[in-house]
Amino acid sequence: MEKGKMNFMELNFAARSENEGFARIAVAAFLSRLPLNLDEMEEIKTVVSEAVTNAIIHGYEEDEQGAVMISTFYDQYAVEIVIEDHGIGIADVEEARQPLFTTKPELERSGMGFTIMENFMDVMEITTEIGRGTRIRMVKNLVKNEMLCN
Amino acid sequence: MEKGKMNFMELNFAARSENEGFARIAVAAFLSRLPLNLDEMEEIKTVVSEAVTNAIIHGYEEDEQGAVMISTFYDQYAVEIVIEDHGIGIADVEEARQPLFTTKPELERSGMGFTIMENFMDVMEITTEIGRGTRIRMVKNLVKNEMLCN
Amino acid sequence: MSLRVDMEAIGDILIVRLDGELDHHTSEVLRSQMEGQINDTDVRHVLLSLKNLHFMDSSGLGVILGRYKQITARGGDMIVCSINPVIYRLFELSGLFKIIKVKDSEEEALHILGVA
Amino acid sequence: MSLRVDMEAIGDILIVRLDGELDHHTSEVLRSQMEGQINDTDVRHVLLSLKNLHFMDSSGLGVILGRYKQITARGGDMIVCSINPVIYRLFELSGLFKIIKVKDSEEEALHILGVA
Ligand SMILES: Nc1ncnc2c1ncn2[C@@H]1O[C@H](COP(=O)(O)OP(=O)(O)O)[C@@H](O)[C@H]1O
Ligand SMILES: Nc1ncnc2c1ncn2[C@@H]1O[C@H](COP(=O)(O)OP(=O)(O)O)[C@@H](O)[C@H]1O
Numbered sequence: 001m002e003k004g005k006m007n008f009m010e011l012n013f014a015a016r017s018e019n020e021g022f023a024r025i026a027v028a029a030f031l032s033r034l035p036l037n038l039d040e041m042e043e044i045k046t047v048v049s050e051a052v053t054n055a056i057i058h059g060y061e062e063d064e065q066g067a068v069m070i071s072t073f074y075d076q077y078a079v080e081i082v083i084e085d086h087g088i089g090i091a092d093v094e095e096a097r098q099p100l101f102t103t104k105p106e107l108e109r110s111g112m113g114f115t116i117m118e119n120f121m122d123v124m125e126i127t128t129e130i131g132r133g134t135r136i137r138m139v140k141n142l143v144k145n146e147m148l149c150n
Numbered sequence: 151m152e153k154g155k156m157n158f159m160e161l162n163f164a165a166r167s168e169n170e171g172f173a174r175i176a177v178a179a180f181l182s183r184l185p186l187n188l189d190e191m192e193e194i195k196t197v198v199s200e201a202v203t204n205a206i207i208h209g210y211e212e213d214e215q216g217a218v219m220i221s222t223f224y225d226q227y228a229v230e231i232v233i234e235d236h237g238i239g240i241a242d243v244e245e246a247r248q249p250l251f252t253t254k255p256e257l258e259r260s261g262m263g264f265t266i267m268e269n270f271m272d273v274m275e276i277t278t279e280i281g282r283g284t285r286i287r288m289v290k291n292l293v294k295n296e297m298l299c300n
Numbered sequence: 301m302s303l304r305v306d307m308e309a310i311g312d313i314l315i316v317r318l319d320g321e322l323d324h325h326t327s328e329v330l331r332s333q334m335e336g337q338i339n340d341t342d343v344r345h346v347l348l349s350l351k352n353l354h355f356m357d358s359s360g361l362g363v364i365l366g367r368y369k370q371i372t373a374r375g376g377d378m379i380v381c382s383i384n385p386v387i388y389r390l391f392e393l394s395g396l397f398k399i400i401k402v403k404d405s406e407e408e409a410l411h412i413l414g415v416a
Numbered sequence: 417m418s419l420r421v422d423m424e425a426i427g428d429i430l431i432v433r434l435d436g437e438l439d440h441h442t443s444e445v446l447r448s449q450m451e452g453q454i455n456d457t458d459v460r461h462v463l464l465s466l467k468n469l470h471f472m473d474s475s476g477l478g479v480i481l482g483r484y485k486q487i488t489a490r491g492g493d494m495i496v497c498s499i500n501p502v503i504y505r506l507f508e509l510s511g512l513f514k515i516i517k518v519k520d521s522e523e524e525a526l527h528i529l530g531v532a
Contacts, residue, residue: 013159017325022179029175042386049357053324110362112394119393167441192502199473203440260478262510
């Protein structure tokens with residue numbers, strides 16, 4: 001992203017479930033000047049909620065001493081959102097990405113988090129290491145692809 | 151503050167004036183579960199706005215490459231908000247704290263920022279070093295002082 | 301950042317109206333309230349109205365699927381109504397529409413369940 | 417996070433109604449719009465209505481004081497009305513009430529200025 005025209009924010013907060021709503025509002029408020037319609041803004045709030053919830057439930061297994069980090073950047077072309085934890089990591093990423101796959105059915109998890117992130121964003125990448133943590137990088141384009149091809 | 155019951159967040163963002171509103175919303179959303187009435191929440195949004203604006207205008211003299219940091223903690227007794235920049239620093243803190251004192255009258259600054267922060271919060275401390283930056287630490291008590299004396 | 305759960309019984313139908321945001325944090329409240337109501341009363345069907353639900357994520361899908369299993373195990377049915385476009389896509393992606401009926405309004409849903 | 421500035425002239429009075437948030441970011445818009453209007457027309461007095469102003473900080477005090485100086489230099493007057501409690505305290509702390517008149521409503525303010 002072009003340096004001069006880029007805006008950024010980084011957010012670090014306690015891995016407590018009551019901060020999930022705060023995280024969504026903070027990201028939405030940061031992006032409020034962008035030409036996103038209401039549905040696109042809702043999609044972004046949803047994927048933030050998915051990744052933050054995963055960090056809290058799976059990454060830290062609800063240990064509130066953990067911290068979740070969100071970094072967001074934008075310029076005129078795209079929004080990039082990175083959500084990280086220093087939790088347990090994911091053993092099998094391919095399996096984790098499958099729709100309906102969950103390791104916590106006893107918590108009534110739906111196993112749809114990664115599927116939603118993939119569908120609502122243009123890019124969704126998972127970087128993870130056992131015992132070190134997980135990093136989800138997502139991008140939403142602001143410009144239609146056809147326009148970039150001109 | 152007691153560790154177990156404490157909630158925290160840290161926010162770091164580009165020193166751009168369009169982020170002033172975002173900073174207020176983020177802090178207010180983080181504190182939304184606390185027993186603060188509407189006026190107290192407005193007071194907190196006001197002091198965040200004052201300190202963030204000072205970092206942008208005075209600390210970085212409107213150079214958007216700078217970054218502003220906000221850390222917020224709370225437990226059942228108090229809210230603590232720290233707002234920092236790595237800008238030019240303040241030469242004479244006693245003078246800066248005076249009502250109506252401003253070094254930027256040409257920008258129509260009122261010189262009331264520090265006076266408002268002092269009046270709206272229970273504690274307001276300034277730590278600063280020329281060429282290194284400025285750190286404003288503010289505390290708002292959640293429990294009436296009388297109750298603490300029992 | 302909070303959820304209000306409003307429950308009303310009409311005959312053997314439990315109408316559950318959600319107001320606010322349904323995420324991991326608030327889904328626990330919904331689960332325990334609905335679970336209790338289904339277990340302790342002779343409710344047969346559930347009508348879930350999402351008209352005033354402003355936000356939902358996959359934690360919501362999980363708690364809804366859990367209550368669907370609970371009510372169908374008792375021979376009942378679940379209908380969801382008044383879903384906004386973004387939440388609609390969550391249901392679609394998860395395949396929940398293959399098992400849970402969806403209607404535009406409470407009236408239509410009650411009609412299907414044989415009331416009104 | 418934005419400010420709407422609505423201006424209406426009644427005789428030689430410029431009524432400025434603010435809707436939204438007045439901070440450093442939005443004060444520049446208000447300054448340039450009011451400055452232009454005062455310079456380019458034969459406005460004598462300014463009535464500033466803060467009824468729908470949901471947020472204001474000391475940047476707002478600065479731009480209001482600036483316009484006060486502009487209008488009094490032309491022999492006119494400024495009245496501010498419909499101020500919420502937290503914004504009221506900002507005015508109070510700054511001593512602005514010593515020079516700027518404040519009224520509860522637009523009607524009262526217009527009355528003082530000899531209209532209505
Ligand atoms: N941040 C994370 N840390 C560790 N494991 C994770 C993390 N995020 C996801 N996972 C693993 O991937 C699985 C699938 O995640 P997801 O699709 O979001 O579904 P759900 O959260 O409903 O289980 C989880 O059940 C968990 O095992
Ligand atoms: N973060 C900062 N960095 C450098 N100087 C500052 C900072 N904050 C305040 N100051 C100095 O203190 C003075 C008084 O600040 P304040 O009371 O907020 O009034 P104003 O912002 O209207 O000038 C400023 O004019 C400036 O010289």
